[in-house]
Amino acid sequence: MADDKERTRIDDSGIIICDSPEYRALIAGLREMTALADRIPALVKPALMGERYLTTEQILTHLHISRRTLQNYRDKGIIPYIHIGGIILYPESAINEVLEKNYYSVLSIHKDQD
Template structure:
């Protein structure tokens, strides 16, 4: 009977641990970037939305005050529905037609 011993130097073992690390990194990325869903909608914080839209949090404050951007205020924190943000962006989309 032939006995095979796997050590840390074995290519299969190296590949196995490399794949485990890739899987761990992918799961960490999902955990860090996954937003909990409530009523089939994800919500963004002030800081997250400002970063995504590349505007300041003060600009978001102006959007809230003008009634342009719907929001939830819970304990002094603001939350924005991703659906509401998508609708706002789509309603303000302007298609440019270039005439050559």
Template sequence: MQLHTDKDCQELLQALNRTLPYIEQVLKTHKPLFDGERYLTSEELCSILKMSRRSLQDYRNKGILPFIQLPGKVLFRESDIRKVLEERFRPAYDGSL
């Protein structure tokens, strides 16, 4: 049987304290999949696309971005957003002919 010293216990506690912020970040940002699909809130999508809530609302109103309306909540299916972005992708013009 191996005895642990106070120093060993102190080092273990310090290591656990250093990992705590990483664990807290994962708990805040991890979203479990629902039937293999991830759903985003308006706030999350605005942050990802770097746009205002008003612009997001305009895209919804114009039918550009598909969404799911629940009482008091709007969700966007991640795969739908990816599809819209891919369909609207335009390569940069490099000037060569």
């Protein structure tokens, strides 16, 4: 029974044991594929005029805000967006500009108070 837990059946022709070179090669291959998959977003250029667009869900996650707050930001013109056929997209570069423009360094705040 203990041997069954340490084995992984690949197909009807054989069994790969966890301590075997085949198993180690499989794990190494999976790690290599994972590393490649992690690099893909950096290698892929945005498809629409060189700009990457974020969805509402991505913005909510990225900024840690509620849907209502995001709606308020759109209504007040704080965050730029594009509305196409019921889909709202946010240009990533413009969102980064808004964040940089509204960034306050802790050091500069303390200097102003002195």
